[in-house]
Amino acid sequence: MMKNNHEFDYLIIGSGAAGLFAANKLAEHGRVAIINKGEFSESSTWYAQGGIAGVMDAADSVENHIADTLRVGCGLCHADAVEEIIGSGRRIIEELIEYGTIFDTEGEKLHLTREAAHSHRRIAHAKDATGKAVGEALLAPVVNNPNITCFQKHMAVDVITARHLGGYMQGPNRCLGAYVLNLDGKVFNIAARHTILATGGAGKVYRYTSNPHVATGDGIAMAWRAGCPVMNLEFIQFHPTCLYNPQGSTQLLTEALRGEGALLTDAQGRRFMPDYDSNGELAPRDIVARAVDHEMKKLGCDHMYLDARALGKKKIEAHFPNILNRLLKLGIDMREQPVPVVPAAHYLCGGVQTDVAGRTAINGLHIIGETACTGLHGANRLASNSLLECLVMAERCAGFVSTQPEISQPHLPEWDASGVKPETERVQIKQNWEEIRTTMSNYVGIVRSDERLRRARRRLAIIREEIASYYWQHPISRNLIELRNLSLVAELIVRSAQQRMESRGLNYSTDHPQTLPEAKDTVLSPDFW
Numbered sequence: 001m002m003k004n005n006h007e008f009d010y011l012i013i014g015s016g017a018a019g020l021f022a023a024n025k026l027a028e029h030g031r032v033a034i035i036n037k038g039e040f041s042e043s044s045t046w047y048a049q050g051g052i053a054g055v056m057d058a059a060d061s062v063e064n065h066i067a068d069t070l071r072v073g074c075g076l077c078h079a080d081a082v083e084e085i086i087g088s089g090r091r092i093i094e095e096l097i098e099y100g101t102i103f104d105t106e107g108e109k110l111h112l113t114r115e116a117a118h119s120h121r122r123i124a125h126a127k128d129a130t131g132k133a134v135g136e137a138l139l140a141p142v143v144n145n146p147n148i149t150c151f152q153k154h155m156a157v158d159v160i161t162a163r164h165l166g167g168y169m170q171g172p173n174r175c176l177g178a179y180v181l182n183l184d185g186k187v188f189n190i191a192a193r194h195t196i197l198a199t200g201g202a203g204k205v206y207r208y209t210s211n212p213h214v215a216t217g218d219g220i221a222m223a224w225r226a227g228c229p230v231m232n233l234e235f236i237q238f239h240p241t242c243l244y245n246p247q248g249s250t251q252l253l254t255e256a257l258r259g260e261g262a263l264l265t266d267a268q269g270r271r272f273m274p275d276y277d278s279n280g281e282l283a284p285r286d287i288v289a290r291a292v293d294h295e296m297k298k299l300g301c302d303h304m305y306l307d308a309r310a311l312g313k314k315k316i317e318a319h320f321p322n323i324l325n326r327l328l329k330l331g332i333d334m335r336e337q338p339v340p341v342v343p344a345a346h347y348l349c350g351g352v353q354t355d356v357a358g359r360t361a362i363n364g365l366h367i368i369g370e371t372a373c374t375g376l377h378g379a380n381r382l383a384s385n386s387l388l389e390c391l392v393m394a395e396r397c398a399g400f401v402s403t404q405p406e407i408s409q410p411h412l413p414e415w416d417a418s419g420v421k422p423e424t425e426r427v428q429i430k431q432n433w434e435e436i437r438t439t440m441s442n443y444v445g446i447v448r449s450d451e452r453l454r455r456a457r458r459r460l461a462i463i464r465e466e467i468a469s470y471y472w473q474h475p476i477s478r479n480l481i482e483l484r485n486l487s488l489v490a491e492l493i494v495r496s497a498q499q500r501m502e503s504r505g506l507n508y509s510t511d512h513p514q515t516l517p518e519a520k521d522t523v524l525s526p527d528f529w
């Protein structure tokens with residue numbers, strides 16, 4: 001008889017590229033539950049535009065791809081992770097094709113596009129909507145697999161560990177499953193031999209982000225509360241070309257546009273990137289984002305422009321139809337006019353410290369995809385290396401957990417909601433959301449200083465305390481859980497940035513403009529919080 005609300009061999013939290021690939025692999029070995037807090041299409045994976053990097057051309061080599069990744073990572077990449085992940089590029093792209101992903105072709109070969117800081121064309125893509133094509137190909141076998149149960153619009157609240165059960169188990173700590181909030185606002189438990197967090201990034205910690213609403217750092221917060229160290233969280237990648245849209249949310253204008261020849265200009269049509277880097281618009285993303293930010297501040301304007309007219313109408317229509325149509329709906333025709341752009345928070349290079357198989361400090365708890373930090377990206381990520389990392393990690397993680405000995409599943413306690421009072425006003429939650437995002441944008445953005453970080457930390461500590469007391473006194477909701485996680489992750493980002501007394505890659509400080517001779521990871525551990 002089942003002792004818990006649900007029992008599975010493998011519990012996967014998150015259904016982006018990392019979670020779906022892991023689910024497909026693990027369904028061959030046991031019963032899988034995969035949960036996501038929104039629709040399947042609400043993930044960074046579905047939003048990915050440019051493509052997935054891999055060496056597919058005889059004139060290119062894995063060594064070149066590794067060298068580009070290391071150069072962009074500014075001395076902080078972990079060479080073993082880089083070799084393992086980058087070396088798998090071709091095989092992973094071929095496997096995606098077997099899953100049914102339709103990449104653009106040119107004759108018999110894949111059409112490979114170029115993105116910034118890649119020394120060769122090596123980005124396989126499905127027009128300008130690669131993530132959707134990959135996601136749909138990975139999702140189809142998941143929904144039809146009798147070994148996989150999907151819990152859509154269900155939200156993981158926290159993972160459950162042996163420690164939480166008050167020393168129930170002897171020996172090292174172990175993850176036993178998770179508490180999950182369902183559509184009716186009820187919390188139930190899912191017991192699993194292995195729990196895999198694939199919850200994506202934390203772009204929502206900033207006011208302007210290319211990320212979907214689900215990107216609230218839940219996996220990082222859950223893993224931290226369970227006792228996992230986090231690494232290099234100060235390295236937030238801002239994408240230089242997101243639509244400037246004061247009336248609504250921003251959206252990405254893929255780097256492949258610049259790869260194919262689009263230029264960055266000011267309102268007078270003056271190109272400014274050659275003043276900053278000899279690679280112009282194809283300099284690494286940290287340099288381009290800082291240049292756009294600097295030009296905006298220097299000129300006192302709200303945005304710069306991305307001018308794609310040189311690509312010609314045919315190429316824009318054939319390669320970038322989705323971006324073209326979305327902009328047309330907003331009254332912007334990029335075939336005829338430059339598009340206003342600003343940098344926006346895009347990708348979290350740091351995350352929970354893991355190896356390439358997603359192993360953490362806690363047995364039975366694994367972290368994969370953007371939530372993890374393997375050291376692949378170092379201090380700055382090379383474009384289109386992220387989907388690749390998600391898939392390689394998912395594959396390695398599935399390979400590892402499926403060969404682990406069976407353990408018996410203990411009885412997990414029910415969620416205790418006694419003592420909570422009905423919510424009377426939500427204004428506090430709204431206020432805290434806004435304060436966190438404004439504080440992070442104003443004080444912990446592209447350019448940082450000691451004083452700004454100190455201010456941010458003071459404010460965030462107060463907000464986190466307020467949220468903590470509210471959290472334990474009121475019924476939980478998705479909004480409240482996300483806010484709690486976001487506030488914790490924001491504070492971890494600030495603390496990480498305060499530890500880095502140098503400028504390297506994405507972390508630029510006016511007080512510490514120099515790069516130190518030795519590159520060191522920033523690791524924060526909950527034991528020393």
Ligand code: FAD
Pocket residue numbers: 013014015016017018019035036037038040042043044045046047048049050051052053130131154155156157198199200201210211212214218219252346347368369370371383384385386387388390
């Ligand atoms: P995601 O795809 O973000 O999925 C996270 C999942 O976790 C979602 O299903 C979400 O619902 C779920 N989730 C989160 N919290 C919870 C919770 N508490 N409970 C239940 N479920 C939860 N990378 C590239 O390599 N190439 C590109 O071209 C590219 N373009 C990009 C364009 C955009 C606009 C963005 C935002 C990112 C882009 N990236 C690109 C980065 C890349 O898309 C992401 O890093 C990658 O898709 C992350 O995949 P993931 O599986 O880790 O997480």
Ligand code: SIN
Pocket residue numbers: 048049050051253254255256347382383384385386
């Ligand atoms: C883009 O298409 O510009 C995003 C690519 C990436 O973030 O890897």
